[in-house]
Amino acid sequence: MADVRIVEDDLSGEDIQALVALHLAGMHASSPACKVHALPVASLRALGVTFYAARVGDAVAGMGAIKQLDPKHGELKSMRVAPEWLGQGVGEAMLLHLLAVARARGYARVSLETGRGPAFDPALGLYRKHGFVSCDAFADYVVDDFSQCLTLAL
Template identity: 35%
Template sequence: MDLAIAAETPLQDDVRDMVSALNAHMIPLTPREFQFQLTVEQMAEPSVTVFVARNGDGNAVGMASLKEHGEGLGEVKRMFTKPEVRGQRVGSALLQQVEQRARDRGLSRLVLETGEAPGFEVAWRIYERSGFTQCGAVLDYPDSGYSRFYEKKFA
């Protein structure tokens, strides 16, 4: 697949559509009070970099974000690939872009929160194949049993 990944504004209709699709996918998997979703407007804040994957026709097929928290800490947020490209390593390519931006910005650690329920297995595989390891609760997320936490430290 011909794929281009670049940092883009989330304030575009095709990115908004992906955020809506991601939210729709997540809502039945985890109780709503344990879902920690950034809105498109929050994704447009200066502390967040949004990467968009586009196919050869220029259509958005995936996204991932890096949220910087200061003191060398970054967080992976809003990872999503459209169903028609799943299994083609688009998520891994997006995660590599997030990691490279984190390194370029001098961050020493990336963390993330994802679901702990059936339906999240593909996400776990992507993170684990990319060298993330499970850890305890991060940032201000509750250790509710509905979340799984990962981290990756940079040397």
């Protein structure tokens, strides 16, 4: 497992902006146009969203964010591992960090929306490994043949 350091990030660095761009491109390539809920840099800087970068040394290895939906409910956003760091524990480290943030904030649950299909299977496996279960749609999402929602009671 890589020696991952997770830090709150203001998205000003070119390296993290490049990973956000890669994430957006991947979501557009793997999702119907009306089903891309990935956030651009400006939205990741919005009030209520806290963004984190995972670094190994000076390299950006991954990213993730948590958005407050209400005082007891958080949403995971923009989980992505840089291609060269896949399979080295970066995604799991980020997920565990975001869950610790959620617990520290006093959230009762954390939810997320993701797609279906091969591009989403690795992330789905990670979420299920850590106790996330399928749930009804939340916020403005719609569960259908592509979109699915998951939640974890804290």
